Amino acid sequence: MAVATVSSKAFAAPEQPKRRPDEPLNAGFEAGNLQGWQVVHGNAFGDRSVTDLASYWGGPFHQDKKYFILGTAQAGESAVGELKSSSFRASSALSFLVGGGYDPDNLYIGLVRERDGRLLLKQTGTNDEAFIRIVWDTKEWSGQKVHIVVHDSSTSESWGHINFDDLRLGDDALGNGHGLTFQPIGQANQPPRHKQPACSLYAKDPLRPQYHYTPYQGWINDPAGLIQWKGRHHLFSQFYPTAPFWGPMHWSHAESSDAVHWRELPVALTPKAAGPGDDSGRFTGSAMVHGDELHLVLTDYVDTRAHPGAVQENVIVASSRDGVNFTLSSRNPVIPGPPVGAPAFFRDPKVFHDPTDNSWKVVIGATNGAQGQVQLYRSESSDPFSWSHVGVMYTGDGSTDALWECPNFFPLGDKWVLFYGSKGVGWYETGTYNGSVFLSEKRGLVDAGPASYAMQWYKDESGRNLAISWMANWPTSKWPSRANGWAGQQSITRELFLRADGGLGSRPIAELDRLASGPAKRLGRLQVSDKAVTIGNTNTARLKLTIDLGATSASSLTLSLFQSRAESTLLTYNIGSRTLTLDTTNAGYGQAGKWEAVLAKPADNKLTLDIFLDRSVLEVFAGDGTVMSATVWPRYRESRGISVVGHQGTVALSAVSVTPLGSSWC
Secondary structure (H helix, E strand, O other): OOOOOOOOOOOOOOOOOOOOOOOOOOOOOOOOOOOOOEEEEEOOOOHHHEEOOOEEOOEEOOOOOOOEEOOOOOOOOOOOEEEEOOOEEOOOEEEEEEEEOOEOOOEEEEEEEOOOOOEEEEEOOOOEEEEEEEEEEOHHHOOOEEEEEEEEOOOOOOOOOEEEEEEEEHHHHOEEEOOEEEOOOOHHHOOOHHHOOHHHHHHOOOOOOOOOOOOOOEEEEEEEEEEEEOOEEEEEEEEEOOOOOOOOOEEEEEEEOOOOOOEEEEEEEOOOOOOOOOOOEEEEEEEEEEOOEEEEEEEEEOOOOOOOOOOOEEEEEEEEOOOOOOEEOOOOOOEOOOOOOOOOOOEEEEEEEEOOOOEEEEEEEEEOOOOEEEEEEEEOOOOOOOEEEEEEEEEOOOOOOOOOEEEEEEEEOOEEEEEEEEOOEEEEEEEEEOOOOEEEEEEEEOOOOOOOEEEEEEEOOOOOEEEEEEOOOOOOOOOHHHHHOEEOOEOOOEEEEEOOOOOEEEEEOHHHHHHEOOOOEEOOOEEEOOOOEEEEEOOEEEEEEEEEHHHOOOOEEEEEEEEOOOOOEEEEEEOOOOEEEEEOOOOOOOOOOEEEEEOOOOOOOEEEEEEEEEOOEEEEEEOOOOEEEEEOOOOEOOOOEEEEEEEOOOEEEEEEEEEEEOOOOO
16 A cells, blocks of 8 residues: 555553563564564565654554554565564463455464464454554463464555564563553454354454444344344345455344344355455345335345446345345346436335325435435335335435435435435435425534544334444444454434424434443532543443533533543544544544534523443434444543533533443343
């Protein structure tokens, strides 16, 4: 990858531990060269591999001290070779920093036993240049002579390299001094799934959210097919089981009695058999009930690179009588492709019941080449198999991109709501609809944070308008959970409502109270000035605050979340501008940045915040319906602190509570 120096906010660097005498020579490359290391073969590594670059196109490398191995520096992306450390005796633990490409077979850091050359452990990168700390339990080989290899047999021109730094042994491998303990990240730490139930299995991974849906291994993105049927909530997700990356799309499947506690079901849909390089798959879609069957209405995506001349995207149906086993209809495709003359982009059908003419309709994401569009179809017989084109329901003005994915459309109060995704950002529009055409009156972000895309709506059996969002975005390169073999998480279930200003609001569903694993800690009324007040010490909890703005003299207040001596996520509310700012620039391995939202002035002059912390992810709900979501991925196990501080005056907190939350798998 091309490397360019960019400015970045540096991490506070704790004092480094002294090197052990039995460590390999030059374990952190601070000699500025490959002293103590041997190039075994190939041209991927040499003295030019050792660099002191601080940053690249995506931000800081986060190396230890000054020097490290950059896999492209010696001979470029596609060069191959292997680098070997001097011999040392294994101790109880070993850790190191790894970055670069993901390829478990061809790119890895390996631990090799000297006596027989056996590769004991290995770890690949995550397709990001920035370093992640990998921690290995090596007690099994303690005292045996071993060495490290930096292995690159990838000839890929994209992410065909691996980066390495800071090999540590024993107690030094476990922490960074001053009471900071590394998260034990690494594929070697993930036990086989069949060994134990999901509740205890999921708890072992320090990065894994406990009450947000995740795949045990593999990749998920868009939630799909959301529905409550026969009392059970069904959550399908775009899924690739083979690696923690997007690939030929399957549909994973989970069900719940309360839209909070999930039970994994068999994979619902798989792609057609395809050869290497064929990304054809089952893209996003929705669900409807007809007769006594559950029907999935979805995009069948055909990779036209592998199938020249084929229709890229059409609509198909899969049906089930038991809600578990799905069969593709013999009448597929039910919509053979985009309207005549329209571009090939045509995806993500979302079915809805239209009360204007008591019919079933479906919206599909589309484009005219310059603006995003929503195509509208009507079922001629109220079933999922026969659709006729109504027309273009809505065309954007181009400011929200030319391609719209994952459209949803439904009545809410006295308005109609349209939301869709484009370039990793979720947008909503509210307005009016006459049965064929939507007129927008207001537009805004579905979620004001960096980790929300492809949200899908459904109406439950009690009539509530619910939604779940993919807690990620396409532009980011920050996926540290890939080092543990999985990527992607879904949001908690939200209830949608119309805000006082006509915009779309979200709030947590009431059933989330069932996650409480113990009594709430209630702090009562607090007066907080410029000395921070500790609220709690947890990374899996629900934090509720009420700020009495009328009794507050401070200009702003800041909540520190996932806090330790080295890192924290900051949530600041400026009282004068009513701006809520989420700051993750010093928060962990996640996407660094600042995001802002202007909140409505509370009618009673009391601001409420309802905050969900789940190990590595964060969802913040303000009382006006604004929501901000982020993936944080703390580096240290001690990053659990919660505190609040006022600026230039006193903050009046009329209520504060912290409730411990358990697992959605238990």
